[in-house]
Amino acid sequence: MEKNWAPNFIVVGAPKAGTTSLYYYLKQHPDVFLPEKKELHFFSHEEICFYTGGPGDAFIAREVCKSWIDYERHFRGAENFSARGDISPSYLIHSDTAERIFKSLGKVKIIILLRDPVEKIISQYTHLCASGRETLLLEEALEAESERYKMNWADFWWYKKSSFLTNNAEVFLKIFGAENVMFISSDEFKINTRDVLSRVANFININDSFEFALEQTFNVSGMPKSKIMASIFVKPNLFTSTLRRFIPSRIGAPVRRFIISLNKGGKPVVNEKTKEKLNEIFYEEKKRIKKMTNFYF
Numbered sequence: 001m002e003k004n005w006a007p008n009f010i011v012v013g014a015p016k017a018g019t020t021s022l023y024y025y026l027k028q029h030p031d032v033f034l035p036e037k038k039e040l041h042f043f044s045h046e047e048i049c050f051y052t053g054g055p056g057d058a059f060i061a062r063e064v065c066k067s068w069i070d071y072e073r074h075f076r077g078a079e080n081f082s083a084r085g086d087i088s089p090s091y092l093i094h095s096d097t098a099e100r101i102f103k104s105l106g107k108v109k110i111i112i113l114l115r116d117p118v119e120k121i122i123s124q125y126t127h128l129c130a131s132g133r134e135t136l137l138l139e140e141a142l143e144a145e146s147e148r149y150k151m152n153w154a155d156f157w158w159y160k161k162s163s164f165l166t167n168n169a170e171v172f173l174k175i176f177g178a179e180n181v182m183f184i185s186s187d188e189f190k191i192n193t194r195d196v197l198s199r200v201a202n203f204i205n206i207n208d209s210f211e212f213a214l215e216q217t218f219n220v221s222g223m224p225k226s227k228i229m230a231s232i233f234v235k236p237n238l239f240t241s242t243l244r245r246f247i248p249s250r251i252g253a254p255v256r257r258f259i260i261s262l263n264k265g266g267k268p269v270v271n272e273k274t275k276e277k278l279n280e281i282f283y284e285e286k287k288r289i290k291k292m293t294n295f296y297f
Contacts, residue, residue: 009109013092033081054153056236115186116297
């Protein structure tokens with residue numbers, strides 16, 4: 001029996017590559033249904049609920065969608081829309097999600113946003129600092145990654161590991177077919193937003209001449225002005241988790257973005273030697289990205 005409520009396109013990642021902006025832009029389109037909660041992580045919930053060793057990880061795991069009944073609940077009313085999406089950037093990090101999506105939804109459209117791995121790492125680090133979770137310097141955090149992984153810290157702490165994504169992208173290509181997979185460069189999305197959105201609309205078979213409102217930017221990371229404010233109001237903890245349970249996402253998400261913007265400072269100053277070392281580590285990965293997508297990072 002056809003699931004006429006179910007997603008027919010999935011944005012699988014990557015983290016810190018523009019998925020939040022894509023969510024809020026596509027949500028404007030009258031032919032698109034997206035859940036009020038941006039990231040459901042249903043097809044990766046097993047991994048998310050396993051890796052809960054880091055600060056705030058357990059609270060995040062509590063909020064992910066864990067059952068098919070709950071997943072369907074997020075798509076109530078979706079049957080009236082021609083394009084129905086799930087935007088969960090953890091799907092690209094975990095290798096088993098492609099097969100799970102295919103078994104549950106069939107050959108849906110897959111959208112993959114990719115970013116320069118080194119820029120992604122720096123943005124990921126900044127994001128964790130802004131939320132009051134990361135307390136180490138970048139170099140120390142990179143050094144601590146393998147030990148944190150052994151202690152079951154969540155995937156967002158895997159700065160390097162979660163930035164090697166071509167292997168998992170190839171799994172999506174193999175399962176869904178190249179004709180059903182769209183790659184987006186985060187650089188192009190930032191510079192030519194309207195053109196990229198038009199191509200996305202065409203890819204998911206909706207009106208590609210729709211005029212998106214592009215004035216607002218989303219999820220731009222910056223170091224926190226006040227670590228105390230970040231720890232209380234942004235960091236996943238009992239207080240913020242309780243608020244999220246009782247306040248709808250359509251209200252809570254804008255308030256959270258406002259608090260983050262008030263507390264947002266500048267970008268971290270990254271040592272040039274650290275950048276050089278990371279570029280060496282990801283030299284072959286960048287070559288694979290170029291071969292797969294023709295994106296040059």
